[in-house]
Amino acid sequence: MAIQTSINGKAVRLSAEPDTPLLWVIREELGLTGTKFGCGIAACGACTVHVDGEPARSCSLPVSEVAGKSITTIEGLKSADGTLHAVQRAWISAQVPQCGYCQSGQIMAAVALIEKTGRPSDAQIDAAMTNLCRCGTYPRIRKAIRAATGQAAQAVEGAV
Amino acid sequence: MTDTLSPDHAPETPAKRKGVKRRAFLIGGVAIVGAGLFGISIADSNAVKDAKARITGKGEHNFATWLKIGEDDAITIYSPHTDIGQGSNTGLAQMLAEELDAAWEQVRVVSAPAEPSFANVGLGRGFLADTSGQPAIINGIPQSFLSFIARQMNLQMTGGSTALRFTGQVTFQKVGAAARLALMEIASTRLNVPIGQLTTQDSRVIHAKSSQSLRYGELAAEAATLSLDNEPTLKDPTQYRLMRQSMQRLDIPAKVDGSAQYGMDFAIPGMRVATIQAAPVRGGKLKSVDTAPALAIKGVEKVIKLDDAVAVVAKGYWPAISGLRTLAPSFSDGGQSGISTASIFKAQDAAIAKGEADGEAGEGDVQAGLGVKPIQAKYQVPFLHHAMMEPFALTAQYKDGKLDIWGGMQDPLATKMMAVEVSGLDADNVAFHPMIIGGSFGRRLPMYMEIVSQVTQLAMQLPYPVKLIWSREEEVAQGAYRPQSSALLSASLTDKKRIAAYRNDYAQPESAEDETVFPYTLPAVSRRHFAHVSNQNTGAWRSVNSTQQGFYNESFMDELAYAAGEDPVIFRRNHLRSDSRHLRVLDEVAARSGWNTPVPAGRGRGVALVESFRTIVAQVVEASVGEDGMPKVHKVTTVVDAGSIVNPDAAMAQIEGGTIMGLSSAIGEAITLEKGKVQQSNLSDYLLLTMAQSPLVQDIHFLNSGAPMGGIGEPGVPPAAPALTNALFAATGKRIRNLPIMTQAKG
Numbered sequence: 001m002a003i004q005t006s007i008n009g010k011a012v013r014l015s016a017e018p019d020t021p022l023l024w025v026i027r028e029e030l031g032l033t034g035t036k037f038g039c040g041i042a043a044c045g046a047c048t049v050h051v052d053g054e055p056a057r058s059c060s061l062p063v064s065e066v067a068g069k070s071i072t073t074i075e076g077l078k079s080a081d082g083t084l085h086a087v088q089r090a091w092i093s094a095q096v097p098q099c100g101y102c103q104s105g106q107i108m109a110a111v112a113l114i115e116k117t118g119r120p121s122d123a124q125i126d127a128a129m130t131n132l133c134r135c136g137t138y139p140r141i142r143k144a145i146r147a148a149t150g151q152a153a154q155a156v157e158g159a160v
Numbered sequence: 161m162t163d164t165l166s167p168d169h170a171p172e173t174p175a176k177r178k179g180v181k182r183r184a185f186l187i188g189g190v191a192i193v194g195a196g197l198f199g200i201s202i203a204d205s206n207a208v209k210d211a212k213a214r215i216t217g218k219g220e221h222n223f224a225t226w227l228k229i230g231e232d233d234a235i236t237i238y239s240p241h242t243d244i245g246q247g248s249n250t251g252l253a254q255m256l257a258e259e260l261d262a263a264w265e266q267v268r269v270v271s272a273p274a275e276p277s278f279a280n281v282g283l284g285r286g287f288l289a290d291t292s293g294q295p296a297i298i299n300g301i302p303q304s305f306l307s308f309i310a311r312q313m314n315l316q317m318t319g320g321s322t323a324l325r326f327t328g329q330v331t332f333q334k335v336g337a338a339a340r341l342a343l344m345e346i347a348s349t350r351l352n353v354p355i356g357q358l359t360t361q362d363s364r365v366i367h368a369k370s371s372q373s374l375r376y377g378e379l380a381a382e383a384a385t386l387s388l389d390n391e392p393t394l395k396d397p398t399q400y401r402l403m404r405q406s407m408q409r410l411d412i413p414a415k416v417d418g419s420a421q422y423g424m425d426f427a428i429p430g431m432r433v434a435t436i437q438a439a440p441v442r443g444g445k446l447k448s449v450d451t452a453p454a455l456a457i458k459g460v461e462k463v464i465k466l467d468d469a470v471a472v473v474a475k476g477y478w479p480a481i482s483g484l485r486t487l488a489p490s491f492s493d494g495g496q497s498g499i500s501t502a503s504i505f506k507a508q509d510a511a512i513a514k515g516e517a518d519g520e521a522g523e524g525d526v527q528a529g530l531g532v533k534p535i536q537a538k539y540q541v542p543f544l545h546h547a548m549m550e551p552f553a554l555t556a557q558y559k560d561g562k563l564d565i566w567g568g569m570q571d572p573l574a575t576k577m578m579a580v581e582v583s584g585l586d587a588d589n590v591a592f593h594p595m596i597i598g599g600s601f602g603r604r605l606p607m608y609m610e611i612v613s614q615v616t617q618l619a620m621q622l623p624y625p626v627k628l629i630w631s632r633e634e635e636v637a638q639g640a641y642r643p644q645s646s647a648l649l650s651a652s653l654t655d656k657k658r659i660a661a662y663r664n665d666y667a668q669p670e671s672a673e674d675e676t677v678f679p680y681t682l683p684a685v686s687r688r689h690f691a692h693v694s695n696q697n698t699g700a701w702r703s704v705n706s707t708q709q710g711f712y713n714e715s716f717m718d719e720l721a722y723a724a725g726e727d728p729v730i731f732r733r734n735h736l737r738s739d740s741r742h743l744r745v746l747d748e749v750a751a752r753s754g755w756n757t758p759v760p761a762g763r764g765r766g767v768a769l770v771e772s773f774r775t776i777v778a779q780v781v782e783a784s785v786g787e788d789g790m791p792k793v794h795k796v797t798t799v800v801d802a803g804s805i806v807n808p809d810a811a812m813a814q815i816e817g818g819t820i821m822g823l824s825s826a827i828g829e830a831i832t833l834e835k836g837k838v839q840q841s842n843l844s845d846y847l848l849l850t851m852a853q854s855p856l857v858q859d860i861h862f863l864n865s866g867a868p869m870g871g872i873g874e875p876g877v878p879p880a881a882p883a884l885t886n887a888l889f890a891a892t893g894k895r896i897r898n899l900p901i902m903t904q905a906k907g
Binding site: 032037096136141 | 245247409411413415416417425427433546549550551596599629631633810814816842844850854
């Protein structure tokens with residue numbers, strides 16, 4: 001029984017077993033490998049995608065639950081003409097990635113945060129950006145989010 | 161040309177430090193000869209031919225194996241290092257392109273093939289020349305690989321913060337400079353002008369007088385036939401236009417749009433996915449397993465028993481892991497089930513108490529200096545997991561007598577040699593294809609990666625390619641951890657607030673003597689190693705022994721400062737030579753952190769000063785205790801003297817990230833054992849620092865003293881833990897001697 005959904009604006013019929021986590025459907029059935037496997041228990045966020053615009057950790061979301069929903073992955077952030085999303089451009093300007101493995105998930109989480117809040121405060125960034133990064137790129141992630149939303153690059157202690 | 165490695169070619173003057181041993185690299189007295197400056201013996205025409213055949217296509221011309229210039233002016237640099245995210249490939253490209261005077265936008269870097277003709281001689285030379293400041297990360301190299309080194313200088317390792325300072329300075333700058341000279345020589349003939357009238361810029365040779373110029377692409381074919389100058393003159397740093405500039409990292413664009421292909425992402429037609437569980441008590445073997453429950457899962461194709469593990473092969477990862485979870489394999493414990501975190505500390509304490517050291521270094525009469533009642537403190541640190549974000553994943557295919565393996569490894573060539581050993585195939589029939597690495601921090605060195613052997617064994621018995629993925633649970637339980645270690649520090653003070661004698665007795669598997677630097681000048685100092693080995697696989701963890709040694713020494717220096725009634729910065733100053741780089745770094749961090757200004761209420765400031773990999777880092781942490789009892793780090797000020805910096809922004813990123821990794825391990829990370837088995841299961845109970853826990857402000861400053869280039873990937877890690885515990889002491893009066901801190905500072 002095929003599950004129908006939409007990935008990056010395209011309608012797709014998926015043949016995976018209903019209990020398969022969305023992550024593995026995206027990676028193995030659709031071949032979109034920008035969404036990463038990190039922990040399998042929704043602890044690290046490397047697998048973050050958008051489901052109907054909300055950030056979701058796809059490693060722990062059975063594909064049966066996204067039937068009829070609209071999914072966006074890192075590959076779907078670019079505009080039709082290939083222009084990078086403003087958040088992706090900010091990531092390059094701030095030279096955020098090191099190993100880069102968590103960054104698809106970080107970017108998806110940041111885009112969702114910005115869409116929701118407009119100009120997130122440092123406290124909002126702390127609350128929303130719970131994705132783990134072992135390279136320690138957190139200062140640059142913060143800087144890129146601030147730059148992408150027209151805020152001064154440097155966080156100021158005590159500012160709200 | 162047989163070229164023995166002499167100190168004349170050394171990038172740095174070897175330190176004459178008491179107690180320093182030769183590198184593990186030379187284990188067994190293997191003499192490393194026969195390697196020419198440019199990575200292969202120039203007389204070894206077969207190797208040259210092999211390297212060129214592998215990478216040089218039509219319209220492309222090769223220089224010294226590492227550099228290829230296309231007739232279309234494209235410049236390709238082959239890096240023998242793995243860029244794990246530290247930016248080293250961009251840095252290496254800057255160094256070569258600088259001396260070549262290449263147009264930067266035409267430069268790209270790719271991984272060198274995992275073949276002996278691309279073995280990294282620059283690294284070997286660096287190790288030989290610089291006998292200190294290096295970790296013992298090449299211990300445990302398989303025997304066949306060691307002999308291979310002896311034959312071919314077979315080394316492609318990334319580690320020890322060596323890429324730019326060894327490979328870059330010893331090889332890549334010289335390759336760039338020598339190729340430039342060859343291009344100029346051909347241009348001089350073609351334009352019929354003296355070479356002295358020629359200049360180079362943006363991949364062109366220019367004769368200003370006649371307003372003529374030639375593209376490198378036009379000159380490459382002929383220039384590549386010349387023999388290169390082995391010791392070309394390098395540029396004066398005042399002429400640099402690429403080095404010392406914050407060039408954007410070449411690997412970043414593919415890491416923001418999801419297109420970068422990591423080992424985890426590799427796929428080929430017909431490929432199956434496998435996952436595995438090894439004996440939970442390291443040293444145990446697989447006794448039996450009923451495979452039926454896994455085979456009943458849709459998509460599972462095979463259950464394969466290995467000596468100490470069971471693997472499930474399926475159409476995808478989900479059926480593979482689901483199948484593995486239905487199994488109840490029975491493993492032996494290899495007689496190791498009595499081991500626990502507590503039993504290791506107990507044995508380490510006992511070894512130190514017994515006093516029979518396995519190694520000792522230092523100077524002066526420490527025993528007499530300590531007297532009968534020294535000040536003493538005992539410190540303990542746990543096993544640490546690397547927790548790189550990409551779990552292990554290697555794909556292997558055995559077809560038509562040939563084995564191919566794809567994935568990310570810190571030493572591609574050694575990986576290949578391990579697969580040769582496990583498969584029993586000839587080296588010519590085994591190829592390793594390096595891919596992008598999702599973090600490593602020392603974890604992906606093949607000698608302690610069972611997955612290389614595992615995937616080779618699976619592929620040799622399967623009729624299709626197989627990608628073996630370790631679950632995060634397997635990754636946490638089967639690590640090659642930073643060793644659990646303890647230390648007893650003892651010292652005595654004079655009535656002038658000076659240290660009279662200082663002893664550091666530490667217990668862990670291997671000596672830390674080769675790589676840790678004690679910067680203070682004292683009348684009597686002793687470092688004694690007490691060997692203690694557990695059943696765990698211990699490996700190199702970013703900055704290696706400098707994490708625990710930095711914590712021990714800088715915690716104890718702080719304790720002594722308070723015992724002397726002296727300010728911690730002044731106390732350290734009083735034990736540093738007035739002309740030392742360490743003193744400058746310490747003074748700078750005190751000034752920049754506002755050390756002498758009042759601390760906001762509830763907070764404390766702590767300082768630490770650690771040299772590792774020839775780079776000196778001082779840090780001041782400002783911290784308090786949060787309502788949850790966990791440390792809260794408000795601000796970190798860091799001053800770094802790495803001699804000189806190739807890419808300031810990339811170096812900054814390494815210090816930022818290294819600091820966060822140091823704080824993370826200090827605050828929450830520990831692998832603990834019970835009944836010989838790791839107790840942590842995933843990133844839910846192996847706790848990495850989050851964005852919210854990270855300091856909001858990091859002020860980082862580089863001194864660039866001009867001293868020989870130090871490493872940059874690792875030295876940012878060690879000072880964070882002691883600077884933080886020292887800050888918590890200043891804030892709360894509680895001295896934290898056991899890591900991780902967790903809620904120990906709670907009031």
